[in-house]
Amino acid sequence: MKKFLLGTNWKMNKTLDEAITYSKKLVRLVEAHSQYNYFIIPPYTHLTEVKKALGESKVMLGAQNMHWEDFGAYTGEISPKMLSDIGIDLIELGHSERRQYYNENDFDLNKKLKAGLKHNFTPLLCIGEYMVDKEYGITREVIKKQVKIGMFEVSKEEALKVWLAYEPVWAIGENGIPAEPSYVAVVHGYIREQLVELYGEEVGNKIPILYGGSVNAANCVELSNQENVDGLFIGRSAWDIQKFEEIINLLEISKY
Numbered sequence: 001m002k003k004f005l006l007g008t009n010w011k012m013n014k015t016l017d018e019a020i021t022y023s024k025k026l027v028r029l030v031e032a033h034s035q036y037n038y039f040i041i042p043p044y045t046h047l048t049e050v051k052k053a054l055g056e057s058k059v060m061l062g063a064q065n066m067h068w069e070d071f072g073a074y075t076g077e078i079s080p081k082m083l084s085d086i087g088i089d090l091i092e093l094g095h096s097e098r099r100q101y102y103n104e105n106d107f108d109l110n111k112k113l114k115a116g117l118k119h120n121f122t123p124l125l126c127i128g129e130y131m132v133d134k135e136y137g138i139t140r141e142v143i144k145k146q147v148k149i150g151m152f153e154v155s156k157e158e159a160l161k162v163w164l165a166y167e168p169v170w171a172i173g174e175n176g177i178p179a180e181p182s183y184v185a186v187v188h189g190y191i192r193e194q195l196v197e198l199y200g201e202e203v204g205n206k207i208p209i210l211y212g213g214s215v216n217a218a219n220c221v222e223l224s225n226q227e228n229v230d231g232l233f234i235g236r237s238a239w240d241i242q243k244f245e246e247i248i249n250l251l252e253i254s255k256y
C-alpha cells in the first residue's frame, strides 16, 4: 500500500531563517515518523536553502507555481527549467488563491501540468468548488471540468505521476469553514470516478487524492479515515512545527 501523504504549502510566509529552522526540525520529525511521505512547498526565494537544510531526507520539496515555458519574455515568472536547476520534486498548481487572485484557468494549468511532467516533477493539481457552486449543487460538474481540462492529453503513464488535492475554496484559510469528513468522502468519490473514467480502474485508482482546507488537530484523524483520502494538505496548522507534530502524533495514535 502507498504511504499516506502529509505536507504543507507555506504560501507567502516565513523569513529565510524561519524556513531553515523549520526544515531542520522537520527532518528530525520525519525520521521519527517514517510511515508517512512528506512534502513542503516554500516560497521560491527559500527553495535553495530549504533544499540544503533537508539534505538527504526523503521530504519532497515543491514550488507554489511556475510558468509552462522554459524561457521567454515573461517578466516576474519562474520557469520549470529554473526549478529543475534547484532540484525540486513537486510542483503545486492551481491553488485556489492562484485561481482567485491571479486568474489562473484550467487551460493554462493543463499547460503547466504537462510542463511539470516533462521536467519530471510530481504535479500537485489543486481543485475545488466555491460555496456558490456547492449551494447550486454543481460541485460534481465543477470538479469534472477542473479534472478533465487539467489532465487533458495526459497519458495513462504520465497520470500515474500526478497528485490531486481537493481543496474546497470555502474551507481554506482564516475564514474557512472546515468541510465535513462525510462531504469530503463524497467529493473524493466523484474525483475517483472521474479518474477511473479517464484512465481506467488500474491507473485511476492509483492517483493520490489529498484533502486540504482548514485541516487541524481536531479533524485530521476523521478526514484521514475517509475513503479515497490519500493524504492531507495542510496550511496554517502545519506552519508551526510543533502543531504539525501534534497532527502527526494524532494520526499515528489513531492507527494503533
Ligand code: PGA
Pocket (backbone or CB within 6 Å): 009, 167, 171, 172, 173, 174, 176, 212, 213, 214, 215, 233, 234, 235, 236, 237
Ligand atoms: P489552511 O490552508 O489549512 O490554512 O486552510 C489550506 C490550503 O490553502 O491549502
